[in-house]
Amino acid sequence: MNLHAIRAIYLFEMARTWRTLMQSIASPVISTSLYFVVFGSAIGSRMVEIDGISYGAFIIPGLIMLMLLNESISNASFGIYMPKFSGTIYEVLSAPVSYVEVVLGYVGAAASKSIILGLLILATSRLFVDFGIEHPFAMLFFLVLTAVTFSLFGFIIGIWADGFEKLQIIPMMIVTPLTFLGGTFYSVNMLPPFWQTVTLFNPVVYLISGFRWSFYGVADVNVAVSLGMTVMFMLLCLATIWWIFKTGYRLKS
Amino acid sequence: MSPIISMQQLNKTYDSGFQALKDVNLEIRRGEIFALLGPNGAGKTTLISVICGIVNPTAGTVLADGHDIVRDFRAARSTIGLVPQELSTDAFETVWATVTFSRGLFGKPKNPAYVEKVLRDLSLWDKRKEKIIALSGGMKRRVMIAKALAHEPRILFLDEPTAGVDVELRRDMWEMVRGLRENGVTIILTTHYIEEAEEMADRVGVINRGEIVLVENKHTLMEKLGRKELRLQLSEPLSAVPESLAPMSLTLSADGHELVYSFDARHEHGDIAGLLRRLGELGIEFRDLRTRESSLEEIFVDLVHNGTPGGTDTPQPAAGDSQ
Numbered sequence: 001m002n003l004h005a006i007r008a009i010y011l012f013e014m015a016r017t018w019r020t021l022m023q024s025i026a027s028p029v030i031s032t033s034l035y036f037v038v039f040g041s042a043i044g045s046r047m048v049e050i051d052g053i054s055y056g057a058f059i060i061p062g063l064i065m066l067m068l069l070n071e072s073i074s075n076a077s078f079g080i081y082m083p084k085f086s087g088t089i090y091e092v093l094s095a096p097v098s099y100v101e102v103v104l105g106y107v108g109a110a111a112s113k114s115i116i117l118g119l120l121i122l123a124t125s126r127l128f129v130d131f132g133i134e135h136p137f138a139m140l141f142f143l144v145l146t147a148v149t150f151s152l153f154g155f156i157i158g159i160w161a162d163g164f165e166k167l168q169i170i171p172m173m174i175v176t177p178l179t180f181l182g183g184t185f186y187s188v189n190m191l192p193p194f195w196q197t198v199t200l201f202n203p204v205v206y207l208i209s210g211f212r213w214s215f216y217g218v219a220d221v222n223v224a225v226s227l228g229m230t231v232m233f234m235l236l237c238l239a240t241i242w243w244i245f246k247t248g249y250r251l252k253s
Numbered sequence: 254m255s256p257i258i259s260m261q262q263l264n265k266t267y268d269s270g271f272q273a274l275k276d277v278n279l280e281i282r283r284g285e286i287f288a289l290l291g292p293n294g295a296g297k298t299t300l301i302s303v304i305c306g307i308v309n310p311t312a313g314t315v316l317a318d319g320h321d322i323v324r325d326f327r328a329a330r331s332t333i334g335l336v337p338q339e340l341s342t343d344a345f346e347t348v349w350a351t352v353t354f355s356r357g358l359f360g361k362p363k364n365p366a367y368v369e370k371v372l373r374d375l376s377l378w379d380k381r382k383e384k385i386i387a388l389s390g391g392m393k394r395r396v397m398i399a400k401a402l403a404h405e406p407r408i409l410f411l412d413e414p415t416a417g418v419d420v421e422l423r424r425d426m427w428e429m430v431r432g433l434r435e436n437g438v439t440i441i442l443t444t445h446y447i448e449e450a451e452e453m454a455d456r457v458g459v460i461n462r463g464e465i466v467l468v469e470n471k472h473t474l475m476e477k478l479g480r481k482e483l484r485l486q487l488s489e490p491l492s493a494v495p496e497s498l499a500p501m502s503l504t505l506s507a508d509g510h511e512l513v514y515s516f517d518a519r520h521e522h523g524d525i526a527g528l529l530r531r532l533g534e535l536g537i538e539f540r541d542l543r544t545r546e547s548s549l550e551e552i553f554v555d556l557v558h559n560g561t562p563g564g565t566d567t568p569q570p571a572a573g574d575s576q
Contacts, residue, residue: 002327008357012350019345087341091400094305094335095358096327252309 009105057131061212062184076110076154099245110151139214152237188220256280263313273299288450291460334406344386359404411442486541
């Protein structure tokens, strides 16, 4: 294992975060805080409780998950796309590193950034809403698992993308709508039976449900199913990345 | 001594069907400067990219310092440094950060003293805290070299190292390359500048349409395949080459003041003595004479475009090292 290489890639990617602190950290924290102000404090004060939880507190797991998915995908896809775009990918391809080490470096850094952001938003939300965390270790586990899984997904997008438009299209056109329709702002049980069934095809439902369970002990779907679906998606991403490096898809001629 | 790089039956066919490399067999000797010449699209960059792991070969094997580049890629790649043709850099990183990154990427522990030495050798020490985007093209090229040297490679590939740099910087780079060779680094460079190969290389390889056309010691190549000319400045102009000198391959300048005798350098000195004797017999006097050898560029153009070296009927040497 080339630990020096993993460390080099990881630190290099993290350095980009510290260099662009406003864009990387401050911007997502501020925009998520606005959701708390608008939906949590302003509108939330006029909403009824859901499953015995105040509306402001109910949306916290969903909002953190919304940010976590977007940031994980964005960080990882940008991290691997930029060397392709600038041409510096030649150095990674010619270095004595295996694909496992490349993935650990890039995905590790992207997931780290998302986790830091998730924890920052969690802390920020306490300024607006009073809430407790029933299963803190499970919450951390879901946070890390989701960050890693969607960083892997972002890594795939970054390799697949051959332009900035493609880099944005999946997060904007697929992930964000799925997150909004995945129970961020409402419980799936509030939907008519037909749409409840349709919603179960949305993978983000399982992420938000599991994460919300770790906060309040209530979930739209069984927590084991949530965990199983997330792990399954992670394995799918790993298999895709293995295939990418095996074939050199969009990396090697 | 075993070669530091050995290629056997190396082939590369792209998905488009274009065959960039055809049965390349080539050996690079330890400690030499090897210049790979060829026109655009000849396969130079593909060859380097295959050896460095950037492009997958279709068939064939490559050993770098005895290590197979596919089966034993870690050991093979650890020995190689690459300076690509394009100026591909992380624009917003500092010089120090990007060079340190390269060292770590190639599995080497931190060594600030070594990185400092590389930067000083390349006149980059004063720029170490500057972002790459703020550097000139020549300085960026130096950064690329510093990155390639950061992990102390034994083999250095320079793909068009002086493309687009000014004459002064080009001379500096030549000096640097010689210095690296003195430290035991084997250097393989591709270039369009024949004078670069002529100035620096120990051996020259010519690739055309994916095939190695020739590999030869530079001096031997020029001696064997080059043309020589003897130019005589005549005291009195001639209207035509005298009949008795016709078999000697002479040409007369338009104004009749210069007689040019061209001969194959392989035939040692041609028949200069015979020519001068005959001129004396014919009463043709000259006030000056000079000789010139054909340059590597002329040899290269002949090889690539005419298929024969030196524009003669010389049989084309077989692929691979003819030494």
